[in-house]
Amino acid sequence: MTEKKLYLILQSVLCVLLVILLAASALSIYREGKALKTEDPMASIYTREKAAERFKPIAPLFFAAIGLTVAGWILAVKDENADKPVRDPELTRNLTVAHVTQPNEAMKKEQGKQKKLFWTGWALFVICMMPIAFYLSNGTHFPDGNLEEMIASLALHTFPWIVLGLACLMISSVLQEKSMLRETTAAQERIKEEKESGIKPEPRMGAPAGNVKAKRTLQIIVAIAAVVFIVLGVCNGSAKAVLTKAANICTECVGLG
Amino acid sequence: MDNVKTSWWQRHRPSTRRLVQLYSALLYNAHLKGFIDGEIYVGKAKYACVPGFNCYSCPGAIGACPLGSLQNALASSGHQAGWYVLGILSLFGIIFGRTICGWLCPLGLIQELLHKIPTPKIKKSHITRALSWLKYILLAIFVVAIPLWYGLKHNLPLPGFCKYICPAGTLEGAIGLLSNPANTEKFSMLGILFTRKFIIMLVIGLACVFCYRTFCRFICPLGAIYGFFNRFNVIGVKVDKSRCNGCGSCVRNCSMDVRHVGDHECINCGKCMEVCAQKAISIKAGSYTLKAPTAGCSDDTGHSEASRKRFVKGLWSVALGLLCVALLWFNFLDPTVKKRSAPKPTPSQATSISPASPASPALPPEEDAASLEDITEEAVPAITQSASSAAAGPVSYDSDAPIGYEIGQQLADFTTSTFDGREFQLADTRGKIVFINLWGTYCTPCVQELPEFEALLREHPDEMAMLAVHSSMTGEVEPQDFVVTKGWEDWMLPFALDDEDEDTIFTIVNGSTTLPQTIVLNRRGEVIYNRVGSVTSEMLEALYKQADASVPTAPADN
Missing domain, CATH: 1.10.287 (Helix Hairpins)
Incomplete structure (x- = not known):
């Protein structure tokens, strides 16, 4: 096994391990917090302190992965097969x-x-x-x-x-x-x-060009329709709805809830 | 030595596409102050959707996410057609198609950077091509079906993809907000939803390390939508059919699951241009060539490479100017940013809010808020006359706590009109346990938890007072109409709308754009709980007991 291959495998293992440990930490915080919340409804499942306590031991692994990545970039280590064209x-x-x-x-x-x-x-x-x-x-x-x-x-x-x-x-x-x-x-x-048997292949015709005019017409129609829809949206209040939703923290979107 | 340095730089210098990706990521998140303050931008620029994937709950985001906006539009389709979002997506689609994915998407940039981590890579195959149809299924289920059904049947705004899958929300929104010490209280809101989304984000991130643009290829519904436009978009990669000899180098060297250049999987990154021996591929805007395969190669209109370079330089100058203006505006000059930066009046300095009456003089300094009589008669003279200001009688629940919204402080008095035409005055609720809930019709957790408040109030109607205050920022449905549609108009729980212009209830209780928020006062009007986040029926019961225990019901001897 060459050094490059060894490096790549080591980096892969580090990345996979990091993800597993982070996921396991989140799960364990949740499980413990949930058990605590069953006894005391006012208890929080997650706290900053719990998160810091769980993720601190993973930090060395995280920095090791970053260090290895930086070293790989400097030494131009990469999977040589990645840039080769695929067999199709x-x-x-x-x-x-x-x-x-x-x-x-x-x-x-x-x-x-x-x-x-x-x-x-x-x-x-x-x-x-x-x-x-x-x-x-x-x-x-x-x-x-x-x-x-x-x-x-x-x-x-x-x-x-x-x-x-x-x-x-x-x-x-x-x-x-x-x-x-x-x-x-x-x-x-x-x-x-x-x-x-002396049969000559027929010369290949170039690929037919697409209908440019039809494409242009479609682009213009869709663009005009889009502008009309936007104006309609401003008039019927759906633009305001976008602002209202975007200007308030969507707690569900970020997982706060 | 110089030659070695040059060649390393030649190998590693960012390409034009990478620079455009970085530029767009910075432009979409120009509100850098948000990362420092831990607050999101709430200004008018959020009327506009950005073309790429960028969570609008990211502290830096200056625009709305197109996919989140689409889900909300579908959720509201029962009472309002989402023309605006449809128009925006169509306009982006017909102009750019999936060029947005390749050039203008911050999430695409993050995936490509993760893919640069040196590991063995999984290459595309017919299997990955089959898997690329998954994103259309996810589009149908999470972007269309879930928001549509919950919007039409239950009037509940539920963005299915954002809530259950989107890694951008977890990365940019959650981690972006929670990493700021100012948002420590938001940790209490985390639960199963965050745990699940965090793990999904980690898995997608890991997959991106090994497999190019995993999210784009297999999961992204926005890419699926833009893919419909990809054959007809104005700006993108185009093939000169007269030069193409069908060798297939473009497809074999492409990292995406394309069958031919420019199909629905093509992100128009231009990688195929470099490998085409026939120089048949270029990046065009209509008939104008933006990027030609070789130097000195003119396009159909006869523009030379020199004029093309001048044009591109001009574009970059305008773009950089726009970025500078954006950074200045969204961090210093925008009125909403200025307003946020101005020192907040403490509730003791706030005028009493009484929509039917003129502004009142400020409340007295905290040390002098000794008795309810003093507050009623001297500090808040503009209180509306009501039956319970026959609280001219003996009052048992005195408090000498300072005025404020923190635990142990006394909430400043306010008066507001409720939806059923009555007046709610906080001072009248002395002797009762008070629950104030801040909510919004566009906030699913808010709408889901309000029945729990009503149930608690029905259990203790004589011991409690409640008020549900809707944010002054209303959605497509007026809160009054929403309450009627939900059948809540017969509830005991009174609803009110926060005032837009004056000092508001939200100001008094330290409310924000994060909803829901619950404030609990004991019988003396002192705050015992003031937190953002959903509450369960168990929590409400516990809070009630806590408030009950903190001040006994038997009147104190004076």
Whole structure:
């Protein structure tokens, strides 16, 4: 293992450890404070002193991470692979297929598979989003009262479907990628065959330019509509509502509450 | 040695984009005084939304957060169309699109700086591309559904994303406020919400170290909104199709999950310009090229590199001038900042507030506030006549505490009109335990806790007096209408609106822009509790008992 790799791993471990310790400290302050509050409703869960006491032991680790980072910058240590371009099977496939005049059976088969995988992946994703949509469209799932119960119920009913839906998309992407690799291999073989049989690839046309005029028109329409909306908003008081909300500390937004 | 220094500087000097990011972060948070005082800016500039992600509860923020404003507009959509926010977002979107993400967002800057920490990096793949759809789901649930339902059904302003997820609020708002010793009392407000958001902020921060712009790519709903405009925005990265040969270098070298340059995932950072061998990519504003791929390369309109450089220099001069003006204005010249900096009159010097009557002479010095009779007759002559100034009879609850809002001090007298047309005079409540609650219709915790106050008052109607005072700054709904809509007009709890121009109840009790705030007085009118933060029914009961114990109900012998 090179020194650079060792440095990178050490830095990673420090960062992860720092986050774990900070999160654990916050959790422990909360748990202890909550227990105290059960006995005395007037007690505060968090105090400046408790926070300082819990976070003080983590400070050396924090400064060590900063020191290591500064040293890394000065010595120009970094993950060399980070700046390298990614391997994109789709792009490689596109570039290779562009040189094929007539796709062979293997290529057509893989193209068909990719289309099926693409649409299946998206269909499954949409199906997984349906329960979420039904849940969100029912107002009884957003009752007044204990908001913590509402958010817990929301998480229970939506997060599994989100995970499943995204997993379907990911699996579909991975399988498409594999198919693209096979298609690329088939395309390379086809290129060899065409070369041997003297078939010349057709010159590639440049990509068609977009409709600039239509785009300009849309920009102007949206810009004018936006200005009209702003004026309407000033007149109907929604601008004032923005000021009112922004000029008062949103205690929920900052977690004070 | 010089060559080594130069090459290190060449490697590490900030790019134009980094300078613009730093500039915008500083401009959005030009109210630097807020970090020193521990208070947020409350001036008129907050009518305007900044384009990028910047919490409006950050002490330095001079503008409103577009995403927070959108959620509030959706929460109010039952009684008011949010045209203003819709217009602002559309205008930003069509002009900049996701160029805002790449150039004008402080949170984007923070993520990129975290990503510079030298660790192994996770590169993009088809998996991260699939994960990038998560932000649209979060947009639907937390930005649209939650505020909309709670606004329409319960008249409760609930910014779902801000409250449960947003790391900018935790970092800029919470830590920005709490790190100031002047806000030590705000620690008492922290609970499960802060703990959860703090952990979310840490996890997102850690993810950004390993994975480029994790928040932007997978979570940010504002990026999702601007992404809709990205194909049509005026300023951004554009590809010259006649030069492009489809090699894909741009996409392979891009750190975002793009399929092609300028799609909904592209943040228009311009990194692809450097790797395009065909020099087909440039940053344009309409047809004008802002940044060309090579020196000496002219754009379609024939502008030379020299004229482009002059234009950009001119832009920077204007921008720096604007920043200087902003720093001066928001820290020294703005009337709201000046007003905050002026020494606050202590409540003993404050005139009595009585909206129906003229201003009264100042209250006597603290040492002379010996008896209620003295205060009633000499110190506050403009008190409105009421049935209970047949407190001309013998009074048992004397206090020789000084006038003020601190614990142990006696709250200065005031009179105000309530929504049901009656008068509330603090002096009339002597002998009773008094709860004063400061609230706002736009403050969800305030609205949620008021029923607890009503329940306590109904339990002890003869022993207690209460008053719920709405801030003089009203939202899109008038407080009177809000009370009627909620069905609270039949409550025993009286509601009042704080006066805008005169010395106010908020001044007397040391209220601020942080709501809710609860003040509890014992039977002698002495403050036993004065704190910002939500209160539970258990806390209210405990406070009642504390006030009851501090002064017994049996009248003292004179």
